[in-house]
Every structure is written in structure tokens, then in C-alpha cells.
Amino acid sequence: MASLLLSTAPLASSVFTASLWFMPALLAAIAYYKYDEIDPESRPIDRKELFAEYDFIIVGAGSAGAVVANRLSEDPAFSVLLLEAGGDETEISDVPALAGYLQLSKMDWIYKTEPQESACLAMAGRRCNWPRGKVMGGSSVLNYMLYVRGNRRDYDQWEALGNPGWGFNTVLHYFKKSEDNRNPYIAKN
Numbered sequence: 001m002a003s004l005l006l007s008t009a010p011l012a013s014s015v016f017t018a019s020l021w022f023m024p025a026l027l028a029a030i031a032y033y034k035y036d037e038i039d040p041e042s043r044p045i046d047r048k049e050l051f052a053e054y055d056f057i058i059v060g061a062g063s064a065g066a067v068v069a070n071r072l073s074e075d076p077a078f079s080v081l082l083l084e085a086g087g088d089e090t091e092i093s094d095v096p097a098l099a100g101y102l103q104l105s106k107m108d109w110i111y112k113t114e115p116q117e118s119a120c121l122a123m124a125g126r127r128c129n130w131p132r133g134k135v136m137g138g139s140s141v142l143n144y145m146l147y148v149r150g151n152r153r154d155y156d157q158w159e160a161l162g163n164p165g166w167g168f169n170t171v172l173h174y175f176k177k178s179e180d181n182r183n184p185y186i187a188k189n
Contacts, residue, residue, distance in 0.1 A: 054081040062138020067178075086134035089141045099144040107135040108142060149175050 058069045061084035069082040086107055092098045093107075104110055111130040113120060120128040133139040152168040159167035181187045 050081070051079055054079045057081045057083065059083050060085075060138060061136045062133060063140045064138075066137065084136055086136065088136045093135075093137070093141045096145045099142055102142050103129060103131040107133060109134045147179075 055078045056069075056072050058065045058072075058080065061069070061082050065082065065084075069080050072078050073080045089107065090102075093102055102108065109132040111132050112127040113130050115126045116128070117126070120126045131139065131142045133141045135141045149172075155166055155168040155171055159165070159170075165171075176187075
């Protein structure tokens with residue numbers, strides 16, 4: 001009996017270890033593929049009747065489009081139409097470690113880069129995937145919840161090219177306002 005217990009102990013350990021990763025993956029897959037059926041109230045309002053005219057039409061409900069539509073719709077005098085080719089994000093998109101599962105899915109436009117000479121060397125045809133969101137929230141849904149303000153020199157160059165007010169020192173205020181960072185150690189940084 002003791003030898004039987006010793007021989008089945010590794011098997012029981014393997015089954016337990018496999019269930020540690022399999023069950024969360026299974027639940028995530030079910031949530032992803034059945035999201036619309038599980039939680040239909042969380043979807044955005046999809047208007048069936050459209051107006052003949054709108055004051056503003058915004059194409060793309062990504063980070064920029066959603067913010068612009070929200071700001072414009074604060075004024076009840078404006079009619080705003082926000083168009084998005086994709087659907088609503090799923091619960092998986094709230095978990096940064098699972099963002100890779102959203103790429104090459106129905107939430108991604110599935111773009112590829114042009115063949116590269118010094119990058120994408122291990123990829124077929126030296127073309128990398130270029131994840132771009134086809135979903136409410138846009139590419140920010142697919143990007144592991146990363147946030148980047150952008151390169152200071154880009155903003156300064158746009159201003160130098162004749163776009164007053166686009167210099168980094170001018171737009172920095174708006175970045176900080178949208179970030180609403182309340183951490184006293186880095187809020188003023």
C-alpha cells in the first residue's frame with residue numbers, strides 16, 4: 001500500500017498543478033466568448049434610430065474619440081454620434097496579464113508591419129503583428145494598460161511647424177489634468 005501511495009503522489013500533484021492554470025484559463029475563455037450573453041447590461045447603448053443630422057460625428061471610440069465625444073456631449077445643445085467598428089471590451093481586458101489573448105482576436109484589426117530589415121527577424125516574412133483595437137476603448141484595450149504621454153520633442157516639433165499651443169510645456173497641463181494623479185510623491189513630477 002505504501003508503494004502505491006508513493007507512485008500516485010506525483011500524479012495527484014501533477015493534476016493539482018495543472019488545475020491551477022487550467023481553471024482560470026477556462027473561466028477566462030468562457031467569459032471572453034460568452035461575455036455578451038453573460039452581462040448584456042454592461043454594453044454601451046446602441047441607438048437603433050439615428051437622427052438625420054448631427055452636430056458632430058466622431059469615428060472611432062478609442063482613447064481620443066471617446067474623450068472628445070464625452071466632452072462634446074456635456075453640452076445638451078449638441079448632438080453627437082460616436083461610431084465604432086468593433087464591439088464592447090470584455091472582462092479579460094481588465095487584466096493586464098491577459099492582454100496578449102486579445103491580440104489577433106475579434107477586438108484587433110490584425111494589422112501586420114511591412115517587412116523589416118532589422119526587426120521582426122523571427123517572424124514569418126519579417127513582419128510583426130501591429131495590434132490596433134477594433135473595440136470600444138480602441139488600442140488602449142489591447143496594450144496591457146500602458147500609458148505614455150508621448151515624446152516631448154514631437155510636441156515641440158509640431159509647435160515649431162506652425163501649430164501654436166502644441167508645445168510640450170503647453171500640453172503637459174492637459175496630460176496632468178486627465179491623469180488626475182493624486183500620489184504626492186509623483187504628482188508634481
